[in-house]
Amino acid sequence: MRNCCLRIALLLVFVGSVRAQSVPDVSGDWQGTLHLPDGDTRVVLRLTKSERGAWSAALYELDKTGPVTSIPVVTMQGDTVKFTAVYLNNSRYAGKVSADGKSLMGTWSMAAAPQPIPLTMIRPTKETAWELPSDTGEVMSPADADPSFAAVTIKPHDPNRPGVGYHWQGGRNFGTTTTVAWMIDYIYGLHKSQLVNAPAWVMEDWFDFQGVPDTPGLFTQEQKNGMMRKMLEERFKLKTHHEQRTMAAFVLTVAKSGPKMVRAVAADPGASMFGRPGPNGGIMLPVRCAAMWDMVTFLQGENEIGRPVVDQTKIQGRYDFDLEWTPEGMEVLPGGPPGIYTALEEQAGLKLTRGTVPVDVIVIDHVERPSEN
Secondary structure, three states, X not given: OHHHHHHHHHHHHHHHHHHHHHOOOOOEEEEEEEEEOOEEEEEEEEEEEOOOOOEEEEEEEOXXXXXXXXXXXXXXXXXXXXXXXXXXXXXXXXXXXXXXXXXXXXXXXXXXXXXXXXXXXXXXXXXXXXXXXXXXXXXXXXXXXOOOEEEEEEEEOXXXXXXXXXXXXXXXXXXXXXXXXXXXXXXXXXXXXXXXXXXXXXXXXXXXXXXXXXXXXXXXXXXXXXXXXXXXXXXXXXXXXXXXXXXXXXEEEEOOOOOOOEEOOOOOOOOEEOOEEOEOEOEEEEXXXXXXXXXXXXXXXXXXXXXXXXXXXXXXXOXXXXXXXXXXXXXXXXXXXXXXXXXXXXXXXXXXXXXXXXXXXXXXXXXXXXXXX
16 A cells, blocks of 8 residues: 555656646747737737746837836746736736747737737747837936936926826936925935925925936936936025934845845836736836835835835845735725735835934035026
């Protein structure tokens, strides 16, 4: 009886090994034509497997304008590939790899189509591969460049006109509607409690900012911050100095599980984070092309964090990931996402810990309302 059980166990191990070996490696490029309601578009799906065995993808739509779509999480279940493209209105794909590993047959589901759309993708050869477009058509500004704004317009914000935001469009233009305090906090990566000696109007009055850089190309975050800092110094006569004070803060570190983010696929070094209602309640935040500096700035702005965040992750570069959480005070639905602290650890591999630590503060020595345009 014991020998019989041993033979069965060995057989199961052998069968499992054969099945695992029969699933082909899907990493690399797959291409096919997606028949959408508004017309056909050629797509290229680039699948990547990380050192820790996690899958991610980049999706190129060759017949449409726009940046490459990052898909930080791809699920592999046997020979089935599944993912959700959050930035494409939560479109979903599920497909099976053929036995010979040369085709991926599945369906594309989206809100604009009443039925799933068949999508078969094949592995292209060097001769049949479609040419991929550059991400933006622009190149990086030299690292040692010191760009400024060639033209700047600053106007008091009309409270009756809706719309508040912040954007950089490559090296072409910059625009935001915000307070001077927010801009200072953003430039230096501060929580509002780290800005000292600010007049009330700096904290409360909103302005519309528009700027055109004097140098073409894509800018690093440091170059963008320098341009905005010079704008505040010239137009608001801003003068400040740094100090270090000990205060209650959060320390951002890497969780024991390690980072779960994937390297950013976009060429533009500007972070994109636009929250929206999650599919299971709570908030869904697709984070794209973000450095830890961007994450610190975002976290400090969350009401439930409510204090400075000090980055001790030592993580360099820019990353993509999706963060889904239920804010404090919001009802957690069945199957809904966890709170932000747990979500950060489980979904991004980052951890927030409370502490009292030295932090940088910016002291305003002088500031004036903006000069006329």
